[in-house]
Amino acid sequence: MAICLSKKNRIFGLHTNNTSYVFGVDGLGLIRHIYWGEKINDLDEFSLPVLCEVSTNDSVYEITPEEFPVYGGLRYKEHCLKVNFSDGTRELIYKYIGYEIKEEELIINLADTHYSFQINLHYKLYEEEDLIERWVSLKNSSEDIIEVEKIHSAQFHIPYENLNFSNVHGHWGAEQQRFTQRVSYGKMLVENRRGISTHNHNPYFILDKDATETNGEVFFGALRLSGNFSGVVEQTQYGETLVQMGINSHDFMLKLKPKKEFTAPSIISGYTNKGFEAMSHNLHNFAKKNLLRPGLRPVLYNSWEATEFKVNCEEQIRLAKIAKKIGAELFVVDDGWFGERNSIDKGLGDWYVDKDKFPKGLKPLIDEVKAMGMMFGIWVEPEMVNPLSQLYKDHVDWIYHFDTRETDTSRGQYVLNVTKPEVKEFIYNMLDSLLSTYDIDYIKWDANRPIAQSGTDKAIWYKHIEVIYDIVKELKKKHPKVLFEACASGGGRIDYGILGIFDDFWTSDNTDAYDRLKIQDSYSYIYPIKAMRAWVTDCPNFLSRRNIPIKFRYHSAMMGSLGIGCNILKFSKEDIKLSKELIEEYKKIRPIIQEGDFYRISSNSENNYHCFQYVKQEEAVLFVFLPQSKLGHRGIRVRLRGLQKDKVYSFNYNGQQLKMTGNYLMKYGIDLRLVGDYDSAIIHFSVL
Structure with missing residues (x-):
């Protein structure tokens, strides 16, 4: 017992x-x-x-x-x-x-x-x-x-x-x-x-x-x-x-x-x-x-880097067509679709569709996306309000505040006191109306500032997040197909409290493919790969200013739930072709990555290799990254983990189809050698 x-x-x-x-x-x-x-x-x-x-x-x-x-x-x-x-x-x-x-x-x-x-x-x-x-x-x-x-x-x-x-x-x-x-x-x-x-x-x-x-x-x-x-x-x-x-x-x-x-x-x-x-x-x-919703997470395209706040229906449709062409399964419109939202200082809290950007509402865009066979998603930040919004003008008492103090803004925002019944009801009804009016499959829920002027109730710090949990739980009861992503000005809301209530984690606003190797490695110690959203974005990266080849960027993002955030309107024919090939490859190995066992593989090379492995039943996937070659250009011997020692595995490396036992691959390993800066490889192993 x-x-x-x-x-x-x-x-x-x-x-x-x-x-x-x-x-x-x-x-x-x-x-x-x-x-x-x-x-x-x-x-x-x-x-x-x-x-x-x-x-x-x-x-x-x-x-x-x-x-x-x-x-x-x-x-x-x-x-x-x-x-x-x-x-x-x-x-x-x-x-x-x-x-x-x-x-x-x-x-x-x-x-x-x-x-x-x-x-x-x-x-x-x-x-x-x-x-x-x-x-x-x-x-x-x-x-x-x-x-x-x-x-x-x-x-x-x-x-x-x-x-x-x-x-x-x-x-x-x-x-x-x-x-x-x-x-x-x-x-x-x-x-x-x-x-x-x-x-x-x-x-x-x-x-x-x-x-x-x-x-x-x-x-x-x-x-x-x-x-x-x-x-x-x-x-x-x-x-x-x-x-x-x-x-x-x-x-x-x-x-x-x-x-x-x-x-x-x-x-x-x-x-x-x-x-x-x-x-x-x-x-x-x-x-x-016990926590995560069953089923594979879709490959998403998010339009933020392509348009930022300059969202309009026609351009979103153009983006959606290219996203479909390269293999995306979910099209997500980010910030800027609502209210007078042309900057971070306006519109937040006024959750109506901007008629200048979407004259006929969101339906024409959603209809186009659905006709292409893709899911549709949208960005919201329900916990916050801009001082310049109509919502704040109508309900100045809905924010956390002290009557005798000036309330701090951060990112041009106040925080709504969601523990007030009327505020909780407003947020739920707003999202319920959005999901009931439009055929939406995915909500990216952002939160871009901390709480200040929290009021006289000292339990508010705990009650606030309990209300957020409750709202999402109730919405998922009524709209069970909708996936929710937890985003908090990057990776601020990664924890086992929100996991399962929300389905995905936005891991970091830092999408630099090299930086993400460390971020994703640290994340993996506690949190499941299936819930880790990882994006391919444009170069030079807005944070690191690094230029990294598109293959390396895709390989880095393919280690989690793959997303694309590039301005694909500027993609060359070669970029389109390579994106399509890599997304197709990801879909083949996705069940192993999202549902398999994850292994951090140690490196025995003088070169700074980063190696990661996934195993599910009779298949395995090995990711190998070399951000920069050092003098001597040494290779690496990778000893795999978690294989079935008596089974024979088939895999392709450098154009050669090889066959080795699991015992050999785990004890001796395979000798690999990447060359130059930002080289990477993915090797797929299958039992014969």
Whole structure:
């Protein structure tokens, strides 16, 4: 059984295919962590030794490895929960009440010893993926409001010191820059305080014991929350490393009303002793199986770089015809189709079709796109409003603001207070009307600025994103075929909270094909390839000013869900021909890329090769990139991963059709040599 209980010792065991997670109730009634690691079947072997305080400055409460530490008493460590009761008491004392088991979910019931306040710890198992989803729910059974000042969803105990911590840093145009640093004494914090999105850090943790791609112990967790989060990593004085993650307590206060419940966002967590590759596969498989909409993502064309705000029906039809010619399956009109939207300063909030640009509405364009056999998509930014819009003039009180302060604009925008029922209703009705009026298949939902002047409700930071989730969920119920893309001024909204509610991630506004290799590599550690939108765009790139050959640009973008953002009106005959060939090639290998297992392949060459591989059943695809040749022009031997060792694979390289066993390809590999700057190759392997 996956969930086990030793009633004699009051110890609980959670077992996946390869791991065990064990905790128990000790003599003081505290929920104490015991073990997280490789699978141990016999729960009766575990016990809860009596803990003694080190001194009067190191009480039992301080040294006990609690599953869910709360604020109060002689606890000075990081706590997951802090509340204020109506009579002024500002500490919790919990007692163990009991447990429930619902299919693959264990619930530990705790309650305050004096107040009618319950804490429920939830553990849900995904056995095949070796993952545990953890969260906490609170219930106020009293007659008074209880203020929740801090709530982290879970605490994790790792029985090692001097671990390596990994996350990403970055900013707009440079998101997903992976970093690793050694954990020592003191605390490490990753967080977001902006409300809407962050390009700086991401809501997950990876802690490893000098692991590699294929070996070593890795502990990890991804928070299912967009918006304000915080994560704390601490190496304690008692020989372990702690991790907490949840809603950021910065400027946060949730007023839990009488008889109401609150459920915190969950954390998808796991352990492996097989390195980062196994971690990524487990998370990717979880997402593909439990969150992502089934079916392949279409090849899209987006008209932004071709037209920017100068959108008109005739030119969009011209673009659509060329997009169809090269093989696009989805045509997306970006910003500029609505209101008086001729710059970033106007129109946002006035969601009516611009009659000067589309005299007969969007229908003539959509009809043309549909007649070509393509899907149709459109860009929106529903959370924002321009001060110059009619919407703002009519509803000045709909934005986040303080009456006595001037409200900050950013990118010429205010943020709508979506937690107001009338604002939520407006956004839903606007999008519902758009989707009901027009045959739209794809919504690109953008969000280009953070929240400021957030008002008096300190829970607004969390409530805002919950409203966005609710709107999209309701829209998808009524319009189930529509795909939604999460965009936040680039890759600001990449997280497991929005994944599954939205179908695609816009990874970065930086579409430089060389920069994207690093961005996409960092993304792949936690997030599934299927949801990663990657575009081919014009050169010189608007950010890097680099000129990169079109084949390299396509190959870089073909590593995810392929999109094209070039001004294809300026394409030469050769560009059209090559685009058509490469998109056709992508469609053949797309099931392997979007639905297969992803491998980061290490390089043994003095040259700076970048190698990535995908495997699905009896097929594999290898991407090889050489951004710049170094002196000596050395090649590379690539040892493939994940093949069936006894099967013979056929593949074409340099015009030769070759046959090799999976065993040979994984142990010896293949010798490859790219030449010059920005050379790249894709090799497709199939079992004979």
